[in-house]
Amino acid sequence: MAKKKSILDLYQMKENGEKAAWIVLYDSCYASYAEAAGIDMILCGDSMGMVVYGYEGTVPVTMDMSIAHCQGVRRGAPNTYLIGDLPFGSYHASTEDAVRNAMRFYKEADVDAVKLEGGVAVADKIRAITQAGMVVFGHIGLTPQSSASMGGFKAQGRTVESAKAVIEDAIAVYKAGARTLLLEGVPEEICAFVHQMLPIPVYGIGAGAQCDGQVILAADMLGMYQNFTPKFVKKYADIAGMATNGIAEYVKEVKADIFPGPEHKYKISGEQEEFNQLFEQMKPLFEK
Numbered sequence: 246m247a248k249k250k251s252i253l254d255l256y257q258m259k260e261n262g263e264k265a266a267w268i269v270l271y272d273s274c275y276a277s278y279a280e281a282a283g284i285d286m287i288l289c290g291d292s293m294g295m296v297v298y299g300y301e302g303t304v305p306v307t308m309d310m311s312i313a314h315c316q317g318v319r320r321g322a323p324n325t326y327l328i329g330d331l332p333f334g335s336y337h338a339s340t341e342d343a344v345r346n347a348m349r350f351y352k353e354a355d356v357d358a359v360k361l362e363g364g365v366a367v368a369d370k371i372r373a374i375t376q377a378g379m380v381v382f383g384h385i386g387l388t389p390q391s392s393a394s395m396g397g398f399k400a401q402g403r404t405v406e407s408a409k410a411v412i413e414d415a416i417a418v419y420k421a422g423a424r425t426l427l428l429e430g431v432p433e434e435i436c437a438f439v440h441q442m443l444p445i446p447v448y449g450i451g452a453g454a455q456c457d458g459q460v461i462l463a464a465d466m467l468g469m470y471q472n473f474t475p476k477f478v479k480k481y482a483d484i485a486g487m488a489t490n491g492i493a494e495y496v497k498e499v500k501a502d503i504f505p506g507p508e509h510k511y512k513i514s515g516e517q518e519e520f521n522q523l524f525e526q527m528k529p530l531f532e533k
């Protein structure tokens with residue numbers, strides 16, 4: 246079994262030019278598949294709001310939901326670098342909230358780092374969490390928690406003005422002490438520039454290939470989440486199709502009395518006659 250990575254390993258990978266592959270998932274089963282597949286990191290993301298809970302966005306996700314899912318992921322992938330995702334409202338009101346909630350991830354879900362969305366506007370929260378001894382992953386560009394103020398899930402940094410704001414966010418996150426930075430939904434040129442300028446690992450999701458690694462939602466790349474598929478997703482499997490076909494087959498077999506078959510049944514231990522006698526004895530007890 247591969248040794249669990251540390252933040253130093255992530256820096257070494259950057260140094261060596263080895264790309265990091267991380268994935269977003271929310272439960273112990275998928276976490277164990279990802280660990281067996283050799284994933285570098287798992288983010289237990291607040292996209293669980295849409296994928297697991299059926300909300301339209303990530304805003305309703307709470308700390309308690311995030312912690313419970315993160316605990317499941319940790320149990321499924323005990324040897325994989327795990328990042329907890331601070332949900333909307335858990336770090337915005339004060340630096341005290343930010344530190345307290347980041348600590349909950351460490352103490353209750355055994356994470357290796359926390360991620361939070363935003364740049365200039367949350368630099369004080371990143372600094373406070375970092376000063377408390379925790380590892381922060383920054384996340385800028387298309388930040389789903391603020392999709393309402395962005396007018397939806399829209400790519401950022403496409404105009405010069407917007408690119409300037411993304412780059413200013415990257416600088417603020419770095420200067421506040423974040424140990425890595427994730428850029429989401431920006432043109433490759435912007436991500437490449439930030440990657441070239443910053444000494445910390447810079448990762449992308451929908452930000453092109455010129456950075457230190459990629460993250461993607463398991464629900465998107467395995468074809469599970471059907472409501473919406475971003476342009477940057479490549480599908481590696483069709484779990485939705487397989488699951489629907491499997492369940493349809495099960496329905497058919499139950500109705501046709503094919504399932505359960507002999508191999509799915511427990512056997513009595515003893516003579517059938519003894520059980521017949523028992524049933525006869527018990528029958529009167531069913532009378533009202």
Ligand code: KIV
Nearest residue numbers: 269290291292330450
């Ligand atoms: O919660 C999530 O899935 C994320 C990814 C978009 C990186 O934050």
